[in-house]
Amino acid sequence: LAKTTQPISMDSYEGQEVNITCSHNNIATNDYITWYQQFPSQGPRFIIQGYKTKVTNEVASLFIPADRKSSTLSLPRVSLSDTAVYYCLVAPRDTGRRALTFGSGTRLQVQP
Amino acid sequence: DTGVSQNPRHKITKRGQNVTFRCDPISEHNRLYWYRQTLGQGPEFLTYFQNEAQLEKSRLLSDRFSAERPKGSFSTLEIQRTEQGDSAMYLCASSRSGATGTGELFFGEGSRLTVL
Numbered sequence: 001l002a003k004t005t006q007p008i009s010m011d012s013y014e015g016q017e018v019n020i021t022c023s024h025n026n027i028a029t030n031d032y033i034t035w036y037q038q039f040p041s042q043g044p045r046f047i048i049q050g051y052k053t054k055v056t057n058e059v060a061s062l063f064i065p066a067d068r069k070s071s072t073l074s075l076p077r078v079s080l081s082d083t084a085v086y087y088c089l090v091a092p093r094d095t096g097r098r099a100l101t102f103g104s105g106t107r108l109q110v111q112p
Numbered sequence: 113d114t115g116v117s118q119n120p121r122h123k124i125t126k127r128g129q130n131v132t133f134r135c136d137p138i139s140e141h142n143r144l145y146w147y148r149q150t151l152g153q154g155p156e157f158l159t160y161f162q163n164e165a166q167l168e169k170s171r172l173l174s175d176r177f178s179a180e181r182p183k184g185s186f187s188t189l190e191i192q193r194t195e196q197g198d199s200a201m202y203l204c205a206s207s208r209s210g211a212t213g214t215g216e217l218f219f220g221e222g223s224r225l226t227v228l
Contacts, residue, residue, distance in 0.1 A: 034214070043116070043203050043219025044155065087154055093215040099145060099168060100217060102154030 004088045009107040018075040020106050022088030025069045033064060033071045036087045038105070044087060048073070075108075083110045114138060116220035118204050124226045125194055132190045133223040137206030144187050145217065146179055147203040148172065155203055161187060162209065194227045201225075 005023040012018045024033065032051050036044035048055055050062040050071070061074040075082055085105040117136040125131050137144050142163050147155035158177070160168040163184040173179075176194075181187040191198055201224050205217040 032214075034216075036217075041201075041224075042221055043205065044217075045219065046214065046216040049214045049216070085154075091215070094209060099157040099160050099170075101157065102147075104152070104154050 004090055004103050006086075006088050006103065006106045008104065009109070011109050011111065012078055013111050014079055015077050018078050018082070018108060018110075020073045020075075020086055020088075020108070021070060022073070023070045024088070024090045027068050027090050028092075030092045031090045032093050033062065033068075034089045034091070034100075035060070035062065035073045036089065036102070038085045038087065044102070047086075049093075078108075078110045080110050080112065082108060084108060116204055116206055116218050118202075118220035118223050120223060121221065122224045122226075124228065126228050127196060128193055130190065130192045131194055131225060132188055133202050133204075133225075135187045135189070135204030135206075135220060137186070137204070138218055139185075141206035141208050141218070142184065143207045143209055144181055145205040145207075146187070146189050147205065149201045149203055149222070150199075158189075158202075191225070194225075196227045199225055199227045 034049040035047045037047050038044040048060050048062045052064050055062045063072040085107050087102050087105040089100050119134045144161045146158040149155045157170050158173050159179045161181040164181050176192045179189045201222040203222045205219045207217050
């Protein structure tokens with residue numbers, strides 16, 4: 001499974017845009033990049049998934065360069081409620097026997 | 113609520129006792145996963161079922177741990193002779209197999225175990 005590297009923590013203020021970068025140098029051809037969000041005492045929640053270029057949904061944008069060795073999760077105009085841990089995962093879409101592997105994630109702290 | 117349901121949400125037990133957690137996945141999901149999460153760490157994979165078949169087990173799953181999914185619906189995770197190191201949040205997730213879709217895992221809120 002492709003190993004991912006992301007910052008341990010980040011701080012931001014309300015209203016700012018937050019970009020969290022994840023490195024995945026050994027990403028395989030059939031791997032997708034998926035981000036999950038986790039609040040304290042809750043299970044992780046899917047945010048966004050992409051394969052290449054840019055993906056945007058109502059929550060975030062995901063930017064993936066052509067070489068796919070990294071990706072950036074962009075959270076526009078964060079609020080206090082975006083304080084959470086964000087995990088970057090790399091795996092085939094239909095994981096089947098290859099269970100999703102979570103790293104330690106990035107702890108985002110949003111301050112007023 | 114049609115999400116993943118886990119019970120109990122909290123369990124405090126004494127070392128050496130057995131505990132059992134239950135997970136009810138989203139009804140149309142045929143895949144079910146158990147993860148364990150300790151403070152400050154990401155979820156660690158324990159085991160995975162497709163329907164009633166247990167297809168993968170992590171080396172983290174010692175002989176004291178057993179998981180079942182007898183009818184391919186709900187699942188139980190039992191820990192025998194609990195140790196203080198078993199204290200953690202036990203997370204269950206489910207998903208639907210198939211080439212379409214994102215392969216997204218839907219997690220429950222977890223069962224927190226404290227071993228005294």
